[in-house]
Amino acid sequence: MRVQELFDQHYLGLVRIAASVVGDRETAEDVVQDVFAALPSNMDNPRGYLTTAVFNKSRSVLRRRKVALRYRVVPDQPPAESADQHALRADERERVLAAIRGLPDRQRQVVVLRYLEDLPPAEVADLLGISKEAVASSLNRAMDSLRKKLGRS
Amino acid sequence: MDDVEDLVRTALRDNAAQITQDSLRHNAPPAQRKPATRSALLVAAAFVVAAGGVTAAVTFGGDGLHWGSDAPAYAGSRWNLQSVGGTEVPADLGAYVSFTRGDDFRAHDGVNAMTGHYDGTPTSVRPRDISVTTALYAGDDPVRKAVISAMDELRAQGAQVSVAADQLVVRTGTQEMVFTRGGPATGRGTPVPSR
Numbered sequence: 001m002r003v004q005e006l007f008d009q010h011y012l013g014l015v016r017i018a019a020s021v022v023g024d025r026e027t028a029e030d031v032v033q034d035v036f037a038a039l040p041s042n043m044d045n046p047r048g049y050l051t052t053a054v055f056n057k058s059r060s061v062l063r064r065r066k067v068a069l070r071y072r073v074v075p076d077q078p079p080a081e082s083a084d085q086h087a088l089r090a091d092e093r094e095r096v097l098a099a100i101r102g103l104p105d106r107q108r109q110v111v112v113l114r115y116l117e118d119l120p121p122a123e124v125a126d127l128l129g130i131s132k133e134a135v136a137s138s139l140n141r142a143m144d145s146l147r148k149k150l151g152r153s
Numbered sequence: 154m155d156d157v158e159d160l161v162r163t164a165l166r167d168n169a170a171q172i173t174q175d176s177l178r179h180n181a182p183p184a185q186r187k188p189a190t191r192s193a194l195l196v197a198a199a200f201v202v203a204a205g206g207v208t209a210a211v212t213f214g215g216d217g218l219h220w221g222s223d224a225p226a227y228a229g230s231r232w233n234l235q236s237v238g239g240t241e242v243p244a245d246l247g248a249y250v251s252f253t254r255g256d257d258f259r260a261h262d263g264v265n266a267m268t269g270h271y272d273g274t275p276t277s278v279r280p281r282d283i284s285v286t287t288a289l290y291a292g293d294d295p296v297r298k299a300v301i302s303a304m305d306e307l308r309a310q311g312a313q314v315s316v317a318a319d320q321l322v323v324r325t326g327t328q329e330m331v332f333t334r335g336g337p338a339t340g341r342g343t344p345v346p347s348r
Contacts, residue, residue: 002288007182015177016169025172029179036182039289041265042301046291096164115158116165143157152157 006046007036013117014054020112021058021101031057048127055109062101099149107142110135225275226316229254231339232332237299239329248300250307250323252278253338262304263297264290278323279311303328 011032018028035053043049100111106128113124114135121135128135146152234248235241242248246263258271258280269283285308290301306312306325313324319334 003182006289011179011182012172012174012177016172019172020165020168025176026178028172029177033179033183037184041285041288041305042290042298044291044293046289092160093164093167096160097168100161100165111161112165115162116169143161146161147157150157150160152155152160 003036003039006039006050010047010050011036014050017051017112017116018054018058020097020116021055021108022061023097023101027061028058031061045126048129051113051127052129055105055112059105096146096150099146102149103142103145106130106134107138107145110138111142111146114139224254225252225273225278225314227278227314227321228252228273229338230321231259231335231337232321233335234300234330235333236331237296237303237328240296240299242296242300246297246300248304249335250304250321250332251338257338258283259339260304260308262301264288264301267304267308273314276313276315277311278307278314280308283308299328300330303330 014032014035015025015028018031019025022028022031032054034057035050040049100108103111109128110124113119113127114121119127121132121139125132125135229252231249231251233244234246234250247261248263249259249261251257251259252271252273256270256272258267258269260267260280265286265288267280267283267285270281272279272281290297303325306328307323307330310326315322321332321334323330323332
């Protein structure tokens with residue numbers, strides 16, 4: 001498969017994944033461009049390689065600016081308007097995304113792949129090269145942590 | 154599904170939906186980086202150390218490196234890959250190596266082409282200054298993967314070689330490839346006659 005084909009198939013999705021971690025589209029594109037610039041010539045699982053590489057580079061970005069992006073506790077937020085669950089207010093959305101960014105790496109990866117990409121646990125396991133049990137465990141811990149951070153426990 | 158799962162899913166998707174194909178800055182992959190590897194640096198260092206010995210066997214002309222009368226037996230020919238690690242390689246894979254009697258090196262691993270130069274002795278060869286095309290192989294054919302791996306080793310680390318009649322055996326660190334002579338070498342320049 002040629003690089004251009006991989007790019008056409010996965011670039012937008014990878015940018016969206018990176019953006020969910022790093023927080024902005026421009027940086028997300030830089031992350032994905034960096035990954036494509038250093039592709040190995042032989043990959044057994046191109047999608048898995050690309051996804052993992054994007055997560056790893058996004059994590060590096062987060063580390064470089066960890067102070068700015070560290071999760072900030074926002075106390076006593078009112079619940080989002082239940083009338084329109086799919087149009088979260090921008091501040092509510094940013095609060096949830098910040099909480100996701102504050103998760104440990106593995107938990108963050110599993111949450112993004114499960115809820116953004118809508119992948120079943122078996123496929124998440126395959127992409128990340130871990131067991132289905134590890135996916136389930138990471139997801140449970142992540143959701144427990146998010147419930148506490150978002151005041152929903 | 155509880156409300157936090159719904160909240161997480163909605164936040165992630167709302168955020169993603171703001172990034173559309175039209176909003177992206179790039180519509181093509183960037184140029185591939187080929188970072189210098191440790192093995193490449195070691196090869197370079199070894200070449201510097203060995204340079205004195207090599208100059209006894211070669212002369213430098215205006216258009217590159219030319220072999221003297223003791224040019225390696227593999228120089229001047231294109232060699233088609235027959236087997237890797239004892240496993241037959243289908244001819245339609247098109248894998249080969251080619252060494253001009255100058256210093257041009259050409260190769261194809263069935264997926265990517267390599268072009269550049271090589272330094273050689275009658276028993277060893279070290280490709281250098283190699284450019285590699287960037288097609289990716291995503292299949293799971295073990296023979297094709299073995300060929301790619303062996304040719305990568307040859308490119309990065311060089312190999313021990315031996316020639317018997319029309320057969321060339323190339324031994325990299327972990328792989329053995331057997332080639333048969335397939336014709337004159339292909340390269341930038343015409344073969345330089347021995348002196």
